[in-house]
Amino acid sequence: MNAGLGILSPKGRVLPILTIVAIIVLLWYAFAVLLNYNRVSEQLAGVNPEYSIGDLLRGTWSMERPVLPAPDQIAVDLWNSTAELRVTSKRSLLYHAYITASATLVGFAFGSLLGILLAAGIVHVRTLDRSLMPWIIASQTIPILAIAPMIIVILASVGVTGLVPKAIISMYLCFFPVTIGMVKGLRSPDPQQMDLMRTYNASQWQIFWMLRVPASIPFLFASLKVAVAISLVGAIVGELPTGAEGGLGSRMLAGSYYGQMVQIWSALVLAAILGMAMVYSIAGIEWATLRRTGGRA
Amino acid sequence: MPSEPTAKVVDLPVRGRGAGDSSGRAAASDVIIDIRNLGLTFQTADAPVVALSNINLTIRAGEFVSLIGPSGCGKTTLMRIVADLEQPTEGAVSVNGVSPREARLKRAYGYIFQAAALYPWRNVQRNVELPHEIMGVPKEEREAKAKRYLELVGLKDFEKKFPWQLSGGMQQRVSLARALSFDPQLLLMDEPFGALDEITRDRMNEELLQIWEKTRKTVIFVTHSIDEAVLLSTRIVVMSARPGRIIDVIESTLPPKRTLETREMPAAIELAHRVRQGLKAGHSYD
Numbered sequence: 001m002n003a004g005l006g007i008l009s010p011k012g013r014v015l016p017i018l019t020i021v022a023i024i025v026l027l028w029y030a031f032a033v034l035l036n037y038n039r040v041s042e043q044l045a046g047v048n049p050e051y052s053i054g055d056l057l058r059g060t061w062s063m064e065r066p067v068l069p070a071p072d073q074i075a076v077d078l079w080n081s082t083a084e085l086r087v088t089s090k091r092s093l094l095y096h097a098y099i100t101a102s103a104t105l106v107g108f109a110f111g112s113l114l115g116i117l118l119a120a121g122i123v124h125v126r127t128l129d130r131s132l133m134p135w136i137i138a139s140q141t142i143p144i145l146a147i148a149p150m151i152i153v154i155l156a157s158v159g160v161t162g163l164v165p166k167a168i169i170s171m172y173l174c175f176f177p178v179t180i181g182m183v184k185g186l187r188s189p190d191p192q193q194m195d196l197m198r199t200y201n202a203s204q205w206q207i208f209w210m211l212r213v214p215a216s217i218p219f220l221f222a223s224l225k226v227a228v229a230i231s232l233v234g235a236i237v238g239e240l241p242t243g244a245e246g247g248l249g250s251r252m253l254a255g256s257y258y259g260q261m262v263q264i265w266s267a268l269v270l271a272a273i274l275g276m277a278m279v280y281s282i283a284g285i286e287w288a289t290l291r292r293t294g295g296r297a
Numbered sequence: 298m299p300s301e302p303t304a305k306v307v308d309l310p311v312r313g314r315g316a317g318d319s320s321g322r323a324a325a326s327d328v329i330i331d332i333r334n335l336g337l338t339f340q341t342a343d344a345p346v347v348a349l350s351n352i353n354l355t356i357r358a359g360e361f362v363s364l365i366g367p368s369g370c371g372k373t374t375l376m377r378i379v380a381d382l383e384q385p386t387e388g389a390v391s392v393n394g395v396s397p398r399e400a401r402l403k404r405a406y407g408y409i410f411q412a413a414a415l416y417p418w419r420n421v422q423r424n425v426e427l428p429h430e431i432m433g434v435p436k437e438e439r440e441a442k443a444k445r446y447l448e449l450v451g452l453k454d455f456e457k458k459f460p461w462q463l464s465g466g467m468q469q470r471v472s473l474a475r476a477l478s479f480d481p482q483l484l485l486m487d488e489p490f491g492a493l494d495e496i497t498r499d500r501m502n503e504e505l506l507q508i509w510e511k512t513r514k515t516v517i518f519v520t521h522s523i524d525e526a527v528l529l530s531t532r533i534v535v536m537s538a539r540p541g542r543i544i545d546v547i548e549s550t551l552p553p554k555r556t557l558e559t560r561e562m563p564a565a566i567e568l569a570h571r572v573r574q575g576l577k578a579g580h581s582y583d
Binding site for chain 2: 202
């Protein structure tokens with residue numbers, strides 16, 4: 001009993017979250033009325049000029065092709081396109097989520113690795129520090145929406161399609177926070193910790209593995225959480241020009257072609273859920289790692 | 298100074314090659330550290346800063362030498378030069394007959410920093426094992442060593458704790474165990490108890506005395522506490538600031554067996570007085 005009440009108490013996390021959700025849902029219904037009003041009121045006026053407020057509300061919340069669908073419409077569509085279909089079906093959102101997630105994770109893995117290697121180089125080689133950093137920063141000032149179609153088209157022309165081009169876009173986005181975080185992290189040992197290694201006549205290799213790397217772990221996880229989230233964005237952006245191949249991005253594009261706002265929204269919601277699941281998985285690994293290495297977490 | 302002759306008689310037989318032996322009886326091979334005409338000038342943006350000037354000091358095996366002086370007098374810098382963590386601009390230093398760099402490469406000394414400098418992601422045991430890991434000591438051997446030295450500093454049963462779970466005094470004990478555990482002949486201690494409260498500091502001093510009695514390592518001990526210098530040292534080097542230089546070198550007249558109460562003996566009070574005089578003289582220059 002007490003535990004159950006504890007969760008709902010103001011100090012717990014559930015009540016604040018539910019409060020925000022309730023506010024968002026209420027605002028959403030209000031906006032659905034506002035944005036769908038014109039078309040619904042026209043329709044209703046054509047049939048019966050004396051329609052009631054109730055008719056209007058029902059109409060704006062249940063349009064076939066709304067400007068803004070009501071939350072319950074999205075929930076129903078989400079349910080129908082996940083739980084009601086076989087996972088292998090091309091109409092199943094889970095199938096598309098799987099396609100997006102695999103490109104995201106491959107891009108994330110290689111992007112993080114690249115980010116860590118670049119950081120290690122930058123920390124150890126002065127020339128790399130001076131020559132590489134401006135390029136790394138410049139690479140992130142190019143809008144990904146401009147560069148993504150180019151990558152897709154160029155790779156398609158040499159016969160590379162499917163997961164790889166999307167993973168490359170993810171990688172392009174996600175190596176950056178990892179490099180920045182790891183440069184900071186690998187340089188985080190204080191002078192005394194470094195001097196201590198010097199008094200033991202430790203090699204650069206030993207200093208790297210026994211001091212720099214463990215000291216950088218908190219920075220690494222902070223970077224990875226940012227990286228996995230933008231990695232997902234990269235994969236979705238990579239899917240937009242390739243509508244036929246599947247993925248949450250292509251569902252969004254198809255939805256906008258055919259004016260299926262509900263379909264766009266359910267793909268968006270699933271993408272958000274996917275992103276949260278990935279970020280929380282990393283938070284879980286972080287918690288386990290820090291606990292094993294004496295963190296207070 | 299008046300009480301020195303009698304104290305020396307007591308001192309010699311027990312202390313052996315200790316500070317009381319500066320009369321020249323010790324063989325040249327006993328010299329652990331030899332500092333000659335040493336100077337260090339930092340080049341800064343506006344004007345060169347003379348950190349150390351004309352330092353001459355010889356330290357023999359088994360001595361416990363304190364460097365005392367106001368902050369900025371270069372006592373830590375001097376020790377860092379001995380440890381090859383800083384390079385002098387003038388003069389020469391030899392450690393065990395070789396240059397500080399060669400001595401460092403041979404891992405001739407254990408350095409204890411003002412902060413314990415423990416690695417927070419390693420537990421106490423693995424912090425003590427760190428130097429052994431670097432030196433390639435097999436796992437079982439380094440585990441046994443860590444256990445033994447943690448017991449020596451009174452931290453049995455704390456092996457699995459992480460640094461943040463220990464008090465400042467306990468952390469500094471781990472640091473001491475880490476430095477002692479690979480058995481260097483020379484211990485360099487840089488205000489190791491400076492950040493501790495007085496009660497803890499007293500206890501640490503007491504234990505350091507016992508450990509030193511057991512191991513008879515050569516110790517250089519940087520401090521700004523007169524009490525601490527008097528209680529622990531066989532020789533006290535008084536320094537002054539701007540430029541950092543040696544004002545006075547005082548042989549201890551205290552008996553070899555010391556406890557915290559030793560500080561209240563007339564000889565100790567007299568020593569403290571002389572240290573204070575030296576510090577005052579150093580101060581009057583600016």
